[in-house]
Amino acid sequence: MxxxxxxxxxxxxxxxxxxxxxxxxxxETDHAIEARVAEILADVQARGDAAVLEYTARFDGVQADTVAALEIPRGELEAAFEGLPEAQRSALEAAARRVRAYHERQLEAGGRSWSYRDEDGTLLGQKVTPLDRVGIYVPGGKAAYPSSVLMNAIPAQVAGVGEIVMVVPTPARKDGPSADARGERNPLVLAAAFVAGVHRAFTIGGAQAVGALAYGTATIPAVHKITGPGNAYVASAKRRVFGTVGIDMIAxxxxxxxxxxxxxxxxxxxxxxxxxxxxxxxxxxxxxxxxxxxxxxxxxxxxxxxxxxxxxxxxxxxxxxxxxxxxxxxxxxxxxxxxxxxxxxxxxxxxxxxxxxxxxxxxxxxxxxxxxxxxxxxxxxGPNHVLPTSGTARFSSPLGVYDFQKRSSLIEVSEAGAQTLGRIAAELAYGEGLQAHAQAAELRLKR
Amino acid sequence: MxxxxxxxxxxxxxxxxxxxxxxxxxxETDHAIEARVAEILADVQARGDAAVLEYTARFDGVQADTVAALEIPRGELEAAFEGLPEAQRSALEAAARRVRAYHERQLEAGGRSWSYRDEDGTLLGQKVTPLDRVGIYVPGGKAAYPSSVLMNAIPAQVAGVGEIVMVVPTPARKDGPSADARGERNPLVLAAAFVAGVHRAFTIGGAQAVGALAYGTATIPAVHKITGPGNAYVASAKRRVFGTVGIDMIAxxxxxxxxxxxxxxxxxxxxxxxxxxxxxxxxxxxxxxxxxxxxxxxxxxxxxxxxxxxxxxxxxxxxxxxxxxxxxxxxxxxxxxxxxxxxxxxxxxxxxxxxxxxxxxxxxxxxxxxxxxxxxxxxxxGPNHVLPTSGTARFSSPLGVYDFQKRSSLIEVSEAGAQTLGRIAAELAYGEGLQAHAQAAELRLKR
Known part of the structure; x- marks a missing residue:
């Protein structure tokens, strides 16, 4: 043929x-999916753990009494790593080492705080700090990619994120004899989480996992940003929680x-x-x-x-x-x-x-x-494999250390600086009809 | 009291x-606004200029035969600047100069391309390039802030954006005797656009302006990112076109x-x-x-x-x-x-x-x-005044030069590098069931 x-x-x-x-x-925007996702998110926000358990049972066929039972202990991640064939283990480590080295360069190249003083002693700068806690979505089932675990978690780790929380659905197999009540856990994915420094991991997925990460539940901590690929439900959920938390691009x-x-x-x-x-x-x-x-x-x-x-x-x-x-x-x-x-x-x-x-x-x-x-x-x-698709490279970038950092402007106006800047600010503030802005500047002027 | x-x-x-x-x-998510915005965007995408003209007449009371008639020529921006009282003009220039100087530091601190070669001659790096074309939304009417024009346009200009397109609604006043068919144009806003290097400006606003920038019309060029504050309609429209174009935060x-x-x-x-x-x-x-x-x-x-x-x-x-x-x-x-x-x-x-x-x-x-x-x-x-609100400073940053740039990873694997990397990649690719990935790496191995 x-x-x-x-x-x-x-x-x-x-x-x-x-x-x-x-x-x-x-x-295509699938309105049925959007409506379903909106419901699931609202339910997870309202009922927390209970909602997460219900959806996980319904969609993944995984039964658990508590969300805590869906957490994969760090020891199990390590055991998965230790249990890999030697060739896989060393390939995973070598890949992680190179990815880490590249992202450390990225940190050095633009991820550090800086400041300067101008001629009147005014300090201006930018403070760069890591996010406190991030969530990484890892697809489960047939398209389980351990390399994506490395590519999402390592930049977060290099940025210095305090806690990296991974979610990965482990749908129970319906077709085979080896069906595990906990669902199928992919050892390479768990091993990659270990190598990449994931702090906590839960076997949940779908819109319910995105909701749990965005809003937090009694068991799952709320994160400040969610990255990682997923199906149409996950993409729709990420788009919907954008603003409550940060997200990466929709791939x-x-x-x-x-x-x-x-x-x-x-x-x-x-x-x-x-x-x-x-x-x-x-x-x-x-x-x-x-x-x-x-x-x-x-x-x-x-x-x-x-x-x-x-x-x-x-x-x-x-x-x-x-x-x-x-x-x-x-x-x-x-x-x-x-x-x-x-x-x-x-x-x-x-x-x-x-x-x-x-x-x-x-x-x-x-x-x-x-x-x-x-x-x-x-x-x-070494560079990240999470990249902008569908022409979005016109305005967006590979996932990187910068996605796990945020910046705060630093300004310290000297007394001398306040005299010059105060007059400029007051003039413009009056022009905009914002008199308190103007007077706040004028109060700093020497009379 | x-x-x-x-x-x-x-x-x-x-x-x-x-x-x-x-x-x-x-x-609050206002579903009525969301539905209305979805309609307007779809209409602008389908009918282009004709839809923009209709909405501008309906919502702003501004009648025009063509969208071209809604463009403010560069000469009018300059005339607005020249016509300002001396104190305002020099305050605007001084502010622009300081904002530009700060953002130039920002460019130097992290906005440049870099690369390095590792021990086997493999080159790794990051190429940083400006966006080709961006749109800046400037609110009109009572809350018209020329300082926001500077804060949005100057980082784009410093980044090297090829074309900066401003939209600003100029609703016709219904209350006063001086109603202008073209609507009220704020001279300080136009002057700020001149000082900040805006290339083109249109007197349109609302969801229809966001749609025109995102999809492009016969007259209005499609941009790759839209920044700037706006009312609930504008915010909803920006959220909806996110993905087709980049957006800044929803404030x-x-x-x-x-x-x-x-x-x-x-x-x-x-x-x-x-x-x-x-x-x-x-x-x-x-x-x-x-x-x-x-x-x-x-x-x-x-x-x-x-x-x-x-x-x-x-x-x-x-x-x-x-x-x-x-x-x-x-x-x-x-x-x-x-x-x-x-x-x-x-x-x-x-x-x-x-x-x-x-x-x-x-x-x-x-x-x-x-x-x-x-x-x-x-x-x-000097630093930007467009800042993350509502607790989003946990994961997002001031508007900056970086918002008007994007990065591309650069990789050049040497023949020697392909021998080491090829074995690692093949091992992991087979582990993920992606045989073409593995074989693409193996073809580069010396036999």
Whole structure:
């Protein structure tokens, strides 16, 4: 069965219309989900633990008498880590070490307090402090990603967050003989929580977990920010509690854009396109390249490799539904199109990636050169893999240490400074009709 | 008429209950407003300019044939500036200069790209770039604050934003004889837009302006982030377009907390409490002080000064409804209570403010020492006056240059690095069941 993978050329007359069709994606607002989530949140806010227990029994099939019984003790996290096969354990530790090292650089590069005094002795500055307590949502069930635990918890840990609370649903399996009343706990996820310094962990999920973290219950402490991916219910709940707590971005389907000059082995590029497509039927993989012959070679590799991939059905659906191979007039044009897309992952698969990097204005992460497969960045290069999707890289950033810090302005006006500033402030305050503002400044003037 | 201003003491048995009553404030979700805003946004998205014109005529009483006619040409902004009285003009310029200087420090302190290479030659870094285009919402009518124009536009300008688009409604006055068909344009607001480097300005407001900025119309360019305060319709619209564009925080009523050791002239403190209270009946002014006698002196000054304030009715309503004078056991305890409140504005009105500052963990801006009235910070000290309210200083920050920038991770794995990282990534990817991720890493291994 040949693959119906779209091929476009910027020189074609219908390019713009075809390109718009490729790009088009919008998260449908599901009003039924929104209404259901609003109810669950209100219920958790009103009834606390009791509501959390009920929803966990109903949605996850996990019965417990108290929410305390749903807490995973730190010892169990450690035991999960100790119980891993040696290769997994050391891979997890190595990945955590590199992610931590990168985020420590991030802290040094912009996460410190600063201040200065101006000529009249007035001190101005910015105090940077960690959040007291944050919640990390980790999806359970089939899409359990321990790497996401590292990517959410480590920046919080590096920022110095006082308490990191993880929630992860552990839905009881309905299909197998090994159904555990506590639900299925993924040992790699628990081990990752241990390595990443998670302080407390609860086996709850869905909108009820988001509500418990946002409002607090008798057992679950209220946090100040909630990060981490989740399904439509989780996303809707996060959007709704935004303001009561901080949240990270609402993530859409994953995306990769490969900008190729034709010098990378084509099977590498094919596999990189697969590695996004295998996430999800809605994931998007796009190749931009000025070399038509090379595009043909990548297509041939895609067709050769696809049948051997365990997740070939998902990959095929994703490539056929949202993928595209785009022949451009030049690398410069490819960069311009990439800026219009603002992809989550952007591979510059070129022998001269630093020539193109300055032209790239919008992307979550930029992977330079043939050896930098997106998957290295996903797991262990160091930078965060939680990245802005659906074009939001135009205005938002990878998850980072800065997401777990907040800033306070510092101002200490000297007596001399108050004389100059007071006159300016009073003039403007009177102009705005705010007389108390003006007089507060004037009282500090020497008479 | 005596002032019914609440007085609490932490040593009193009922303190906790009383304190909770003082703190309690929650933005009511008005479902009627939400539904109306959803309709307006959908209509603006579907019909563009035509919808904007209709709503502007209906809500602001401003008739125009085209949206282009609602644009304020740059020349008119400049003329407004040139037409100001000399004192206002130079105050505006001085304020802009100081605000710009502070935000330039902010850019230097954390707003630059960085990268490093690790031992195997792998490059890791973070590229920081300005947003291409942002929208600034400026309220019109009675609460028109030119200082807010400076505080929103200058950080965007310092960040290097390509195009700053301002919207400001100019509702036609219904009460006066001078009704202008174009509505009332506030010259100080237009002048501030000129000084702050606003590129384009439109006299539109409400949810329709937020929709026009978020989705773009034939005349109004789509922006990537919308900042600035507004009424309940504007706040609801911003919340709803969040994700399509970035937004700043949704602001609640303004707040000041004064932490006093009893060494500041009590009339200064009284006036500082007024300067928050005069904003709005829902604004909150709180004094924390371990000296009961001093609290009495501040109260006396409040009663003496109140009758002379032009906005005394608003001040009285605010102080009686949400204000409090709180007698604490110590300055340490006052700091702890301040952390529970996480105020927008925090004055440390003390002869030794640096002793207390390290104890203060959550606040939008911290004003140190008796000469640092909050109003100096509002207008011209330099730091931003757009600050987190309603306790959100626990997790969010003043508006800043960072709000107008975004970051992209940079990764360039060397051939040597790909050998180490590839094995780690493959191990973890197989653990997560993502075989294409694993194979993309393995293809880069030397055989």
């Amino acid at each position: 040949t693959l119906a993978l779209r091929q476009l050329a910027t020189a074609a007359a219908d390019f713009e219309a075809e390109f718009q069709r490729v790009l088009h994606w919008s998260a 859409g389907p994953s995306e990769i854009l490969v900008l190729a000059d034709g010098t990378t082995p084509p099977d590498w590029v094919a596999m990189d396109l697969f590695s996004q497509a295998e996430h999800d039927e809605l994931a998007q993989s796009i190749l931009l390249c000025p070399d038509a012959e090379y595009i043909g070679r990548v297509r041939a590799e895609i067709e050769r490799l696809l049948p051997g991939m365990p997740r070939r059905d998902v990959i095929r659906a994703s490539l056929e539904g949202r993928g595209a191979l785009i022949h451009t007039r030049s690398m410069e044009e490819a960069c311009a199109i990439s800026n219009r897309i603002a992809p989550e992952h952007l591979e510059v698969s070129s022998c001269d990636p630093h020539r193109w990097e300055p032209l790239l204005r919008h992307a979550g992460a930029i992977f330079l050169g043939a050896f930098t497969s997106e998957s290295l960045g996903d797991y262990c290069a | 005596t002032l019914a201003l609440r007085q609490l003491a932490t040593a009193a048995a009922d303190f906790e209950a009383e304190f909770q009553r003082v703190l309690h404030w929650s933005a 609640g009523p303004s707040e000041i907390l004064v932490l006093a050791d009893g060494t500041t002239p009590p009339d200064w403190v009284a006036m500082d409490l007024f300067s928050q209270a005069e904003h709005d009946e829902l604004a909150q002014s709180i004094l924390l002080c371990p000296d009961a006698e001093y609290i009495g002196r501040v109260r006396a000054e409040i009663e003496r000064l109140l009758p002379g304030m032009p906005r005394r009715d608003v001040i009285r309503a605010s102080l009686e409804g949400r204000g409090a004078l709180i007698h604490t056991r110590s300055m340490e305890e006052a700091c702890a209570i301040s952390n529970r409140i996480a105020p927008e504005h925090l004055e440390v009105s003390s002869c030794d403010p640096h002793r207390w500052e390290p104890l203060l963990r959550h606040a939008g801006a911290i004003f140190l020492g008796a000469f640092t009235s909050e109003s100096l910070g509002d207008y011209c000290a």
